[in-house]
Amino acid sequence: MARSDGVAAALAAPIFMVVGFIFWEQHWxxxxxxxNIFKCSLASVLCAVMIAITTGLAxxxxxxxxxxxxxxxxxxxxxxxxxxxxxxxxxxIGARRVIVVDCLAPFIGAMLGRIFLDExxxxxxxxxxxxxxxxxxxxxxxxxxxxxxRAEQKLDGDVLFSGYSLAFVNVFFDAMGAFLxxxxxxxxxxxxxxxxxxxxxxxxxxLAVYLVIKVSGMVSQQQFLGDxxxxxxxxxxxxxxxxxxxxxxxxxxxxxxxxxxxxxMGVLLVTCCNPVLYNYALFQxxxxxxxxxxxxxxxxxxxxxxxxxxxxxxTTRSVVGALLAVAGVVMLAQS
Numbered sequence: 001m002a003r004s005d006g007v008a009a010a011l012a013a014p015i016f017m018v019v020g021f022i023f024w025e026q027h028w029x030x031x032x033x034x035x036n037i038f039k040c041s042l043a044s045v046l047c048a049v050m051i052a053i054t055t056g057l058a059x060x061x062x063x064x065x066x067x068x069x070x071x072x073x074x075x076x077x078x079x080x081x082x083x084x085x086x087x088x089x090x091x092x093i094g095a096r097r098v099i100v101v102d103c104l105a106p107f108i109g110a111m112l113g114r115i116f117l118d119e120x121x122x123x124x125x126x127x128x129x130x131x132x133x134x135x136x137x138x139x140x141x142x143x144x145x146x147x148x149x150r151a152e153q154k155l156d157g158d159v160l161f162s163g164y165s166l167a168f169v170n171v172f173f174d175a176m177g178a179f180l181x182x183x184x185x186x187x188x189x190x191x192x193x194x195x196x197x198x199x200x201x202x203x204x205x206x207l208a209v210y211l212v213i214k215v216s217g218m219v220s221q222q223q224f225l226g227d228x229x230x231x232x233x234x235x236x237x238x239x240x241x242x243x244x245x246x247x248x249x250x251x252x253x254x255x256x257x258x259x260x261x262x263x264x265m266g267v268l269l270v271t272c273c274n275p276v277l278y279n280y281a282l283f284q285x286x287x288x289x290x291x292x293x294x295x296x297x298x299x300x301x302x303x304x305x306x307x308x309x310x311x312x313x314x315t316t317r318s319v320v321g322a323l324l325a326v327a328g329v330v331m332l333a334q335s
Contacts, residue, residue: 006284007333010293013277018300020269027259030252033210036083040203042264043271047196062188070184071194072201078177079202080209085170092163093155099140101167103133105295108175110288116183119286125335129292132328138321139298178291182282191279199271289332299325 028035051057089098106129113119121129155163185194255263281290299322302314 003284004333006281007289007293007329009277010281010285010290011296011329013274013281013294014297015300015304016269016273016277018297018304020266020271020274022266022304023269024263024266027255027262029255029259032083032087033206033213034252036079037203037206037210038263039267039271040079040199040206042267043275044196044200044203046268046272047192047199047276051192051196059188060193063193067184067189068197070180071189071197074177074180074184075198075201076205077173078180079198080205082170082173082177085166085173089163089166089170092159092166096141097163098167098170099137101164102171102295103137104168105171105175106133106288106292108172109178109291110286112175112179113287116179117287119288121286121288122335124331125286125289128328128331128333128335129288130328131331132292132325133295135321135323135325135328136295136298138324139302139318142315142317142321175287175291178282179287181279182287185279186283191276191283194279195272195275199275292332293329296325 024035030038048057086098089101110119110121110126110129114121181194181198189197278290278294281293302318302322306314
């Protein structure tokens with residue numbers, strides 16, 4: 001049976017994510033890349049301060065160089081490259097198709113866990129994963145149904161191939177990032193330490209990418225990821241439904257103190273609380289279970305968005321998806 005504290009942590013993590021995204025969704029005025037740099041930098045600093053206050057930083061010196069390097073690699077493929085491939089896939093084939101491909105992540109995690117971590121999952125566990133994924137998929141596709149024009153378009157074969165390939169690379173790298181974190185994390189590093197290392201490394205790499213783009217002029221202001229925001233995933237940008245492709249982001253200098261405060265609160269929830277809980281869960285339950293439960297954001301979004309935005313309709317399809325997802329979690333917990 002999966003450890004109850006690990007299941008609880010994995011289920012709690014997406015709650016912070018959804019609330020955090022609601023906080024910053026309408027208030028960030030920069031690009032997705034600038035948001036990623038800000039949230040990774042702020043989160044790593046805040047978590048480092050928390051470590052210094054609670055346990056001190058001396059124990060970090062006990063971690064092996066290989067462990068630190070591999071956590072940085074997990075940050076590169078899971079956060080930096082994962083972001084880029086997700087956005088590129090969305091621009092080619094749209095959110096609905098990408099969401100469907102994203103459902104492969106738990107099963108890729110199961111394969112990696114079985115081969116490299118000797119994690120054995122019972123038949124009930126696989127059934128629970130499948131039921132949960134179907135439930136989340138129903139809710140996620142319901143959310144995107146009215147906004148994803150690409151889903152109705154007949155796309156060129158080359159565009160479809162490249163889009164699906166990028167979506168699969170993103171899913172595989174996400175699972176690999178989680179696997180490397182579980183393989184090379186652990187004592188003397190705890191969940192908070194791992195969060196500092198991964199997001200600290202990501203902030204440095206993303207800042208380097210940003211500077212290269214700005215200095216070299218590789219991408220114009222109109223193309224600078226200005227139509228991307230971060231939805232119900234720690235690092236994956238989705239296109240905001242009301243925005244048009246090619247719109248330039250508003251200057252960060254135009255943000256008010258209230259907007260900065262709300263964005264900072266969102267970062268605290270999304271990039272501090274959420275990954276710490278997820279990292280803890282990784283070491284308590286099988287990798288595939290953690291990845292499955294981390295996708296629960298669209299389920300929590302149903303009541304949270306309804307309460308916080310007052311009146312967004314809840315459809316029968318979303319309710320059915322939520323019930324399926326909950327049933328799947330029960331099966332996971334009992335396996």
